[in-house]
Amino acid sequence: MKDGKIRFTLNGREVVYEDSPLRRLLDVLREDLGETGVKEGCGEGECGACSILLDGKLVNSCMVAMGTMEGKNLMTIEGLRETEQGKCIIDAFAEAGAVQCGFCIPGMVMAAQSVLQDSPHPSEQDIRKGISGNLCRCTGYDQIIQAVLTASEKGEGLW
């Protein structure tokens, strides 16, 4: 973090950040970088609506301070949806009807990606575990789990 600048990669492009290191990654993504697919549901690391992949790991961006971002590799829903894997998951969510109000869903899609990265052929229980940090008040989860199973099947070879 020389010259007070923080450099990191966001969805494959380099970002240089020069504001306070104390700001939350979530706010910087939404307010400065326009990545509004990342939602704020609780602001305290409980709901997962703000989920992103940080160096490949599922993380709540409301709990990350900008000061820790130097050199990190970051993927948000805005990046994931441009990839084949992302398209496959999104399509599977639509097919399973796994969206209701939709507010938790971008975070769920990130969680689904994380599940499939870890195991391309997950069991129902693997999926339940993998998305358990993401709360959904609408769906009761079953159709989301179905969506991940469908993505795993239809996206054979993608992960």
Place this chain on the structure above:
Amino acid sequence: MPHSISTTVRRKDAVAKAAGTMEYLSDQFPVSPLHGKCYYSSIQRGLIESVSLPEVPEGYHILGADDVPGVNSLHMIIEDWPVFADKEVRYLGQIIFLIVGPEKDVILDIHRKIRVNYKEIPPCTTLEDSIALKGGVQHGEDNVFTRYDIHHGQVDPPFESAHRILEKEYYTGHQEHVYMEPQSLFAHWEDDSFILHASAQCPFYIRKSLVNALGMEPEKIRIIQTPTGGAFGGKEHFPDVLAGPLAVAVYKVKKPIKLVLDRKEDMAYSIKRHPSAIHIKTALDKEGKILAHDIDIRLDGGAYSSCSAVVLARAVFTVGNVYNIKNIRIAGRAFCTNKPPSDAFRGFGAPQAIFAMESHMNYLAYELGQDPLAFRQPYLMKQGDPTTTDGKIHEKVMLPEMTKRILEMSGYGKKYQDYKNIPYKGIGLSYFFHGSGFTGNGERDLIKARIYLKKDHNDHVYIYGSNVEMGQGISTTFCKVASKALDLPFEQVHFVEPDTEIVPDSGPTVASRSISVVGFLVQKAAEKLKKDWKSGEEQTIIQDYEAPTHMVPWDQNTLKGDAYPAYSWGVNVIEVEVDPITFEVNTKGIWGVYEMGVPIDRQIVEGQIIGGMVQALGYSYLEKLEFSDGRFRQATMSDYMIPTSMDFPSTKSAIVDNPFEYGAYGAKGAGEMVFDGAAPAFGAAVSQAVDTIIDEVPVLPETLMELTDEGR
């Protein structure tokens, strides 16, 4: 034969929601020129004796009761809830001021420097306090917001001649909505008009609530609904409560202001589900047959009435449940207490009432030494049976078929027998029904829904109404109905997002009325348009509500007649295992069979079923919300547990068709009734597992431990 309309299509909003391109309010206005923050009362009840406000820097404002241009009250059902607390406060968290300005830090600094001196008054924290008028009366002469008394048949004689009388009281707790998108509003001023964007269920309710407060014509107040990230009743009236102060600020400052609650504020000060205490007393004859019920319903309405009157009405009209009991008397009251107001929540008084009645039926069977399922059978309603309001069940009642189906699916019969001898395992069943639409003559006399259908010169058809998409799938189901009636590709039909300036008032998105009542108007309008179709021309159809002619007329004074035009019906079975050491309950199976007329989209309805049942299981078991010293002890999402994907197994459901003549392609309401049955079925299952009677939700391990220690 399943209906073709039920065949699943891809939801209109599915891809945008999954890909994160759907823009909710705070995405549309990620940065705002001005922010608002509420200053809430810090005591439960008292008089405001004096306030001291700090000097504020240029560009910052503190707004309060003195700034209200019109009348300082929000028009909901009655007008008791002030925009800003003025002389008195009635709950911890009541809005006294709104601070607005450009920098959040400065706003917080101003917030810290505001001082309010109160003369405290002992608060009513329980129904008993309220009944005893502790601290003096707060509402009317007896703290009762609303009272409804109904009776059917003769109740006193059977009690006099009864062989046995059994009675018990049932309790349900508060519940927090936890819609994932917190309350969000953005408002500005344009050409003499107030414009509000809101995550809300009822744009026209917000407008109505502001007319007197702003002293402006309704046409000068425009409410634009934004994609709504969940609501469940929590965005029915509560947005009015935030819109009031915000409107006053915009009126004064004439600049755009954003007001988004953070989760903590939202949980602490927003409205909750009504807690209930329901006493049921039953007269039985020598054979153990039910002669009469005498029922007393008390709801904790919190500090202001909001829609307590209507919640109470549904509780009163539903508590008899699916049983034809000849003699029944029901008294209902909603009380004022010093808690955040209770308000709408999926089910709207029915879950409380049904929990009580179903638990009571189990209790009667238990005391009589009878099988709870067999005990219920003679009373199950049939077509033509009278209701508790002396109306009539008009539809064919499919409960026998549904019972058969759920028994097959769940293996209830064998498991029920087995678990009699296996400790800590249990299975429970519940029956329930839910009226579609507003009670009594509400649709005809109060709501008077109207929709438009507009066709452009490309032959695309647009649906205009005020019912919002909040996750339940209406933007898809409305389009399906219109596209079928018009025989037009689904892609050529569009749902217009509600905006009071461009859509007619088709009523609020509540009461399971959207598809059954408003969807029917969409169908009728589409049929008209089809008849009159002129390809390549712009056309508009206006469709108004017409009351069904089959009903027993409703009399609002005597509360007699058809409380609802039709009911949706359900049976739930829940299977549990209780840990003998920790008394944690592990849910092993969830089954539901539903009759909701005709599902307009099977997958959407299944989503409602699963979501509703899991939400209700949260209510039954996980969602503890304790009130002490004026606040809820579970103040954040880390303390208040809503179900995660690990808490419940997958839900098995089935849908039985039974077309309703006056619903869109036969549809009746679905969104609320899916909440009604899980709590009593869960309670019944736990009762069997620990061999005791569960009379309260949420069922907490602590309570189970105590109950089993008592060895009941």
